Amino acid sequence: MRVAVVGVGLIGGSLALALKQRPDVVVIGCDSNPASLRTALARGAVDEVTDRLEEAVCESDVVFLSAPVSELYALVDRLAELPLPPGAIVTDTGSTKAGIVRAARKLAARGVTFIGGHPMAGSHKSGVEAARADLFENAYYVLTPEEDTPAGAVAALSDLLAATRAKVVTMDPMAHDRVVGAISHLPHVVAAALVNLVADLGAEDAWYERLAAGGFRDLTRIASSNPSMWRDIVLDNRSVLLDHLRRWQDALAAVVAHVEAGDAAAIERFFCAARTFRDRLPERRPGALPAVHELFVDVPDRPGVIGRVATLLGEHGINLVNIEVLEIREDIFGVLRLVFQREADRVRARALLEGAGYTVHEREALAHAGKGER
Ligand SMILES: NC(=O)c1ccc[n+]([C@@H]2O[C@H](COP(=O)([O-])OP(=O)(O)OC[C@H]3O[C@@H](n4cnc5c(N)ncnc54)[C@H](O)[C@@H]3O)[C@@H](O)[C@H]2O)c1
Numbered sequence: 292m293r294v295a296v297v298g299v300g301l302i303g304g305s306l307a308l309a310l311k312q313r314p315d316v317v318v319i320g321c322d323s324n325p326a327s328l329r330t331a332l333a334r335g336a337v338d339e340v341t342d343r344l345e346e347a348v349c350e351s352d353v354v355f356l357s358a359p360v361s362e363l364y365a366l367v368d369r370l371a372e373l374p375l376p377p378g379a380i381v382t383d384t385g386s387t388k389a390g391i392v393r394a395a396r397k398l399a400a401r402g403v404t405f406i407g408g409h410p411m412a413g414s415h416k417s418g419v420e421a422a423r424a425d426l427f428e429n430a431y432y433v434l435t436p437e438e439d440t441p442a443g444a445v446a447a448l449s450d451l452l453a454a455t456r457a458k459v460v461t462m463d464p465m466a467h468d469r470v471v472g473a474i475s476h477l478p479h480v481v482a483a484a485l486v487n488l489v490a491d492l493g494a495e496d497a498w499y500e501r502l503a504a505g506g507f508r509d510l511t512r513i514a515s516s517n518p519s520m521w522r523d524i525v526l527d528n529r530s531v532l533l534d535h536l537r538r539w540q541d542a543l544a545a546v547v548a549h550v551e552a553g554d555a556a557a558i559e560r561f562f563c564a565a566r567t568f569r570d571r572l573p574e575r576r577p578g579a580l581p582a583v584h585e586l587f588v589d590v591p592d593r594p595g596v597i598g599r600v601a602t603l604l605g606e607h608g609i610n611l612v613n614i615e616v617l618e619i620r621e622d623i624f625g626v627l628r629l630v631f632q633r634e635a636d637r638v639r640a641r642a643l644l645e646g647a648g649y650t651v652h653e654r655e656a657l658a659h660a661g662k663g664e665r
Pocket residue numbers: 297298299300301302303321322323324327357358359360362366384385386387409410411412413414415416417418419517520524
């Protein structure tokens with residue numbers, strides 16, 4: 292299989308390194324910057340390089356567009372004029388999805404399937420020098436097919452992306468932009484605004500900079516991201532981001548009101564709500580630890596239920612690495628967290644438990660766990 296990666300920077304380079312682990316894939320790197328291509332070759336991320344788009348894509352089965360968001364539109368326009376192999380799949384890695392998915396509809400007329408893509412992992416660093424084969428491991432990789440996108444193409448792209456060991460999921464492009472606008476685009480704006488505020492305060496007093504410690508650094512790492520990349524993202528997701536920014540202003544105004552009123556209970560509730568949500572976020576450690584293969588099972592508050600679940604799995608040869616009862620809330624009954632050694636065990640356990648009448652959840656749906664009928 293021939294795969295072209297157009298834009299061999301942090302994301303394109305990381306994809307290329309992951310795909311190169313498959314012996315049946317030849318990766319062609321294409322970049323407007325010759326230095327990126329030299330580094331990509333030297334790092335073994337690509338097999339062949341070219342700075343000519345037509346040369347990179349004309350014989351490629353799959354094309355990844357991993358250039359900055361503002362470049363993607365022109366690249367799609369150029370692809371619409373080029374003779375790609377019939378059945379070729381074009382995807383992108385841009386941080387915004389609705390606009391590019393709309394713009395790429397023109398590719399369908401050429402017999403080419405476009406599937407929007409966005410790996411939900413990255414870094415404040417740029418360039419192929421910072422690329423890593425395990426950058427996307429355990430992260431979500433969002434694909435945004437449209438209603439008429441052939442399911443076979445989505446399956447083929449998901450199969451190829453298995454090399455990244457990311458969790459491939461599909462979403463509607465506009466829903467993607469709304470969610471990612473809140474969890475990625477808004478935080479980048481907020482981090483940069485906070486850093487700029489502290490820089491202003493510190494303009495005439497070096498102590499601001501000297502004392503900036505853990506809290507400030509934790510919150511503002513992403514303010515070191517590439518400014519032109521974030522300019523493009525903000526402009527491409529402008530209307531969603533404006534909605535989120537207005538909500539943000541309201542949220543800050545509420546804090547200001549609590550602080551002005553000296554409302555201790557409201558201030559504590561504010562921190563408490565944030566901690567509860569933050570502590571629930573799943574951890575993701577690329578490369579450092581194997582993925583956690585876990586399931587959550589609603590269990591009625593009756594004696595012996597933990598034993599019955601463990602026995603059922605044991606009788607079918609499924610080993611548990613860990614089992615624990617989660618305290619979720621007082622008003623709901625118990626939830627068991629089961630941890631398996633292998634993904635295959637987890638999948639079998641899920642089918643088995645559901646077959647036996649248990650309600651089973653993924654971590655993402657944990658908020659709804661334990662609310663079934665007693
Ligand atoms: N950095 C992140 O954390 C992150 C995460 C997920 C997705 N993304 C998205 O992925 C894309 C790439 O981001 P990145 O961080 O890898 O950026 P990067 O700056 O590291 O890499 C971009 C590469 O594209 C090349 N390029 C620019 N215009 C080009 C063109 N017209 N044709 C060919 N090559 C071109 C550049 O020379 C560079 O090598 C962006 O759309 C970004 O929004 C970034």
